[in-house]
Amino acid sequence: MWTLTTDKQWSALAARFPEISDMAGVRQDPRHHAEGDVAIHTQMVLASLIAQSDYQALAADDQELLWTAALLHDVEKRSTTVVEPDGSITSRGHARRGERITRKLLYVGERIVALPFPEREQVCKLVRYHGLPLWIFEKPDPLKTLLQVSLEVDTQWLTMLARADVQGRICADQADLLYRIDLFEEFCRENKCWGQPRQFVSDTARFHYFSHDEGQPDYEPFTESGSAVVLLSGLPGSGKDTFIARNLADWPVVSLDNYRRKLKISPTDQQGTSRVVQLAKEDAKAMLRSQTSFVWNATNLTRQLRQQLIDLFTTYKARVRLVYLEAPYQQLIRQNRNREYAVPETVLHRMIERLEVPAIWEAHQVDYLPSERMR
Known part of the structure; x- marks a missing residue:
């Protein structure tokens, strides 16, 4: 079984991986993260994830992948966190940059055994989309966003990570955030992409849907001749x-x-x-x-x-x-x-x-x- 590391004590992780040690001291806005810095938050997220019954039901290989994604989900707050003029603290773009740094870590494998391609990409996409269940209904086209993401990442795992992310923090709106995640799960189930990619009638239909603003997911376009x-x-x-x-x-x-x-x-x-x-x-x-x-x-x-x-x-x-x-x-x-x-x-x-x-x-x-x- 692939493992990031056999020693999962936080002190050992911080000593082995600069990406982890860098989390200490990275500030977060106390309105959303009253628990403290990114290192404290990440440890709380890991504890929350491990306590989930759905996580415990996963195969050991799958647990390791999801645990790794949880460990790294905020890895690039270190490079994106800024204090705004009004005093608020933001880390815009940390998930997108986090995906790339996670890929480099798992691909180059300087301190670990490199992770095979499909499993690596699942971890990277969990890092990339870990906040999506909270904000999907604020997207210009929530359905298209959902179906697109379902083709890249296991939405059930994504939901588990999002719940751990919310439960692993101290904030006044925690109940509301968890409710948003419940809605995301129902949205996945309604659109036949809960824990599986959304199926399309053909590759051409899939491409047409995502390349046209007014596309419909079940539409089968006429195949035009060309190169x-x-x-x-x-x-x-x-x-x-x-x-x-x-x-x-x-x-x-x-x-x-x-x-x-x-x-x-x-x-x-x-x-x-x-x-x-x-x-x-x-x-x-x-x-x-x-x-x-x-x-x-x-x-x-x-x-x-x-x-x-x-x-x-x-x-x-x-x-x-x-x-x-x-x-x-x-x-x-x-x-x-x-x-x-x-x-x-x-x-x-x-x-x-x-x-x-x-x-x-x-x-x-x-x-x-x-x-x-x-x-």
Whole structure:
């Protein structure tokens, strides 16, 4: 069984992980967290989680994953906490940044055994969405938000974590917050995504729903003819070129690296990179207009970057297959070093920290290919 650590005493955790020791002294607004700093709150959350009967009913492997998410759910309050001009204390963006730091910790595994991809991503998404059950009905489209999140994280586990988060604090509105979580659970049950991803009639229907503001979850759109585009995503050294050679050797490839080398433009040259992307898009448009299928080969590490490309491709009625490739960390380092154009490891680590793993709803088809599944 994977475990973050066998010694779960707080003093041992703080001694082993800087991410944990940093929680001490991180202030919280006493109106919402009268118990004290983030370290005190996190310990109370862990105690609350372990006491839940639903948690005790989980398999030991699942308990470890949920416990790890609870331990790390506020890890990036250390970097986001500010005292506002009115004296209130906020930590906006701590969950989003917490997801990325959790992924780096569990992937790089400098002090732990690295966690396999599916389990790691479940922990990361629990950290990312731990506050959602409290605020989902304040979202512009609560239903779409719920169904989207259900495709990324187990909503039952998310609810358990949210309850522990509320029970592990001292605040005047605790009863109201727990009631909001009850409503979130009922919302999940009503929409057939309690403890399971929401099912769609097809991949095309799923993509249409999440890419159209007025989409309906049970609508089956007409399939339009166009190119097939394979959009790759992955860190340098993750095996993108190998994937193409093994699976799509006869497809045209739009490669940003090839344009850079041809034009002798450094990846750090922002103005030059803009020119590279523009040239690549012009070549892609020519193939889209002629309905020629092709591969777009680049790292595509952020959702915003991928979305821009997918919007371009689907404007021409293309069907997009998004393929995320990943190698175990030590293998990634070796493969990057062996590349003809290796990325400096300091840069590679920054890329790991800002990596946003593609979500299943980003394209018509999304495939996750850790290296062991590529063989």
